[in-house]
């Protein structure tokens with residue numbers, strides 16, 4: 001497990017802009033190196049603010065949109081087109097205004113699709129889609145994502161992995177149905193920690209005073225069952241992108257960096 005890196009920005013607006021610029025560069029580098037890039041999007045206000053900032057960036061079309069694979073870390077299990085679905089919000093924030101290849105944009109299933117209201121079946125189908133996209137060079141039955149982004153909840157949840165609930169304890173399956181989530185809606189689909197940890201880089205987005213305790217808990221050695229964000233790390237990089245408010249309760253040995 002690599003040591004999390006922290007970058008703290010003045011406020012949440014600047015964090016979204018800087019994170020968007022960072023993501024553009026990461027995608028461009030991956031495409032230059034391997035011809036394509038694979039990114040996992042997150043729901044939530046910070047995730048959507050990043051996508052909106054990316055869409056407004058003059059550098060956005062440095063990305064070859066046709067060679068970008070997009071997945072989701074979690075989804076609210078609601079009907080297709082529901083405004084509360086993460087993919088609906090991602091489309092409004094960015095995807096409807098860039099020329100992505102629809103075949104490479106892979107939302108998690110809706111609750112009125114072929115799996116009906118069975119979130120567990122829908123989760124298994126998404127796991128099968130991930131497995132089908134994995135290659136021999138990948139680390140398990142998921143593709144090696146270049147960047148997997150996660151918003152962080154005030155209770156330290158990431159994706160739809162909530163403290164102490166069954167989904168955060170899952171060690172075998174890559175995608176699970178979530179029932180009784182404390183953050184509405186109660187039924188969701190989520191990548192599990194093993195799937196999250198298959199990513200090259202995991203970026204955690206936390207902005208606002210309401211995330212200060214969660215960031216401090218997750219970065220101070222808490223266990224992943226009690227603090228799922230503590231279990232979200234990448235194979236080569238784990239990056240916390242915070243604003244000053246969310247960093248305000250971090251232990252001093254973590255932030256601010258000691259003056260050399």
Ligand SMILES: O=C(O)[C@H](O)[C@@H](O)[C@H](O)[C@H](O)COP(=O)(O)O
Pocket residue numbers: 042043044045046047074075076086150151152153154157158159160183
């Ligand atoms: O489906 C969701 O709700 C998100 O995936 C969830 O994990 C979100 O990222 C966090 O709750 C942070 O949300 P905010 O950025 O809005 O605080």
